[in-house]
Amino acid sequence: MKAAQITSYGAPDVLRVNDVDRPAPGTDEVLVSAEASSVNGHDAIVRAGEVKFMSGRRFPIGTGLDFAGTVAATGPGVEGVTVGERVWGTVHPRKRHITGGAAEYVVVSADRLAPAPADMSPVEAAPLVVAGSTALIALRDSVRLTGGERVLVRGAAGGVGTAAVQLAHAMGGRVTALARDRHAQLLTGLGADEVLDYGSTPSDRIGPFDVIVDTVGSELNRYRSRLAKGGPMVTVGLSPSALASIAATSVYGSRRIRAFSADPDTALLGTLAGHVTSGALRPVIDSVYPLADIAAAHRAFERGGISGKHVVVVSA
CATH class of the missing domain: 3.40.50.720 (NAD(P)-binding Rossmann-like Domain)
Structure with missing residues (x-):
């Protein structure tokens, strides 16, 4: 599968889209076929090496904190999550990952995702x-x-x-x-x-x-x-x-x-989906990039002056 990875700390050009093995979900984990991710401040500071105490010095490192996609498989112990269900969620922000949300498949703990808002595409959901x-x-x-x-x-x-x-x-x-x-x-x-x-x-x-x-x-x-x-x-x-x-x-x-550190769980993501469904919250998207151009998305993020979010289309 394809995955965006940080190959060394530095400017956006250190990002590469590599071929990696598709992960398998372990106990209490879910494998998601990711269709979209977005660029967040967390992604930029990890890539730049500003939190090495957390991300370490072994490369490559996955990138993409958030994702939206479809459940591809569930591991032992997972309940209430169905294969084929459309979901959104995050990888753990304080753990090192070989792949993150900017990858064709991502494995996360079941308590880090929730059903995505109905009638919203992954490109619309991920930036929220x-x-x-x-x-x-x-x-x-x-x-x-x-x-x-x-x-x-x-x-x-x-x-x-x-x-x-x-x-x-x-x-x-x-x-x-x-x-x-x-x-x-x-x-x-x-x-x-x-x-x-x-x-x-x-x-x-x-x-x-x-x-x-x-x-x-x-x-x-x-x-x-x-x-x-x-x-x-x-x-x-x-x-x-x-x-x-x-x-x-x-x-x-x-x-x-x-x-504070925003680290949403299933309950909070469910509440957030409720705000979307009620019409109180909608995505604001500045631009959309294919996974191959994720470095360009990071460069645009660092230039600032944007309206909303930069979205990365992953689609397995």
Whole structure:
């Protein structure tokens, strides 16, 4: 089978599509015929060698955190999963894999996948798995949005940002989206009550906000100052400066910056599918690449300025 793999740490050109043996599911595992994956920040930092403590120094390493496809086989002990069923899910983000979601077949634990939303193609489903789960955890679990809050989504045009705008709107938040001005029409259509151009809007002239969802990971203290007293700020962009800001606010101050690791399980993916079915959440896709061009998808991701996600079509 074909699989995209990291052959050494570095720029996107270290990615290769290789012929590898088709894996077999073990106990409590499921073999999925993957049809689509997407490019996530996790994929980029693993490829660049920024988390070697986790990914190790043995190559090749699989890439692609998320996937959507069809169940091809189940291992011993698996219940409630049917061969031929359309599913979506993730590989384990903190384990080294020879193949990831960007492969014709992927083996995962049964608790890392769930039925994909009905009437949605794998190309539409895959980009929502990580981005949608991250946004849902941020809003539901980390800042505990209840409705009526003034919510700022920073980096609103990206994968997590577009999902956060939609879900915050669905949860009753009054959403301000901070992004490039050219994304204003898109974000308004997703539910933003207000769209501000981050290039021309000084941070000290916006807000205050009851909640801030940050997907950028820089200048956190500047935006933290725009929180109402006691308001939470959550970031998914974990740069060194972001970690320092998070540590500082855990010691003092009423405006806390929080971080988390999105690692969806079957239950959360089921909840996410419910938001899709209800119409509260839809995918935003910037571009679609064949598996052979996955390096180009990574290059486009690193250039930034995107609307939503870059999708990789795998199709066995």
